[in-house]
Amino acid sequence: MRTITKSALAIASLLASLYGQAAFADDASDASKLYKAGQLNEALKKIDAALTQKPKDAQMRFLKGIILTEQNKSAEAITIFTKLTEDFPELPEPYNNLAVLYASNGQYQKASVALEMAIRTNPTYGTAHENLGDVYAKLASQSYDKALQLDSNNATAKLKLNLVKNLIGNTTGGTNPKLNPPAAPTPTTTPVAAAAPMSPTSSAVTKAPEPKPENKAPSKPAAPVINDKDNVITTVESWAKAWSNQDVNKYLAHYAKDFQTPNGESRSAWADDRRSRIEGKGKISVRIEDLSVKVDDNSATVRFKQYYSSDRLSSTSRKVLVMTKHDGKWLIKQERSGS
Incomplete structure (x- = not known):
């Protein structure tokens, strides 16, 4: 039986580590390309393969949440983004995307809480501010509608409701239902660099699912623009x-x-x-x-x-x-x- 020296074991261990990193980089890069090509199921398989190598990788988990959103798998996407907010509380994008999902399901109170967390994390995050305004407008329109149901002669409530409708540009008093997913982050060839959360290198945007008419979502999704610095x-x-x-x-x-x-x-x-x-x-x-x-x-x-x-x-x-x-x-x- 051949004896393996400590030196040989160390080299074998290093090669195995390098192979694992290369495999992760390949899967992550392939997942991004498949997403941009609209091959969502294939992209998910590559993402899951990459996550077996690095289960906590923020970039791959974020992309998985985007794909699940496009596939109308809201519950699964909510689980992904919720866990991301727990593991990376300093990042505003998962909070914002979570809010978009809540709003598309008519859960405007939860959406407002998530957006407030995004803004608290990054006060200069303009997308979250705009979305929060949309959510507040929807909540306001619901309250004015309720006031008119209780008193149809309430001229002040009627005026305010019309103002909100004109502001958000929707005759139903809701917000614009467009939900455009952010560009897929494109992993680099360096395995660890590919793990940087939400660092996009592409501006490709695919068509998103239309929410139900009675449950309108905020107009702006997360655009992952955070770099390492x-x-x-x-x-x-x-x-x-x-x-x-x-x-x-x-x-x-x-x-x-x-x-x-x-x-x-x-x-x-x-x-x-x-x-x-x-x-x-x-x-x-x-x-x-x-x-x-x-x-x-x-x-x-x-x-x-x-x-x-x-x-x-x-x-x-x-x-x-x-x-x-x-x-x-x-x-x-x-x-x-x-x-």
Whole structure:
């Protein structure tokens, strides 16, 4: 029987890893091409194959949700986008697409909640603002309709209902039913880069299903335009917000498992120390300014000025975060003060 050396085992392990990454990249690229060609069932098979390699990959899961939406499988699509909001709460697009699905089913209250979360995640997300306006308009038209049912002579309610109808351009008082899915993200040939959530390189748009006339959807779907730099900035802002809110679990979740602790202690010991310094310490405020980001493949270096204040301490310092991307999510691998 032939003896295999440790060196040979290491090489075999590396080759297996590289093969797995290449297989993921091929499946992800094929899925995107099939989607753009309108071959949705075939695209789903490739997506499922890719997800067996990386089950948490945000880009493939997002594309799967889009395809399920186009196939009128709303319940399955809602499950996909809901899980994405749980795994990647810093991304606004899954919230927005979730809202579009809720609205197409006439669930306008749920749609408004999802859109408010999208805007809270990214206040400059114009699509979500417009969709939220559409949802509010639909809710307003329903309320005015109800008021007129109770009092048909209510001239004020009648006037407001007409104003809403003219505003949203639909004689039924609903919003425009068009639902155009975002372009399919096109994975690159680098396996890990393909895992970046919602980074499109194509503007192709296919025809979407028409919702039922009585249940109108918002006019704008999510257009996944977030790039790596935007993701890094959003993650850092989420980290600072969790710290300010003393949400220690969410704060610690921003750190990678192989985070390089400042004093060489174990990660668990460092985490316990951070928890004791944050929880129950009265009011904490962490503000970030002059933020700059340099992205190099799956690594990023973030520099900023940090303003920290609490009931007992106020300080200003320069901070550097070295971040790494894992399964499409940016995590802090190293943290240091100074330039």
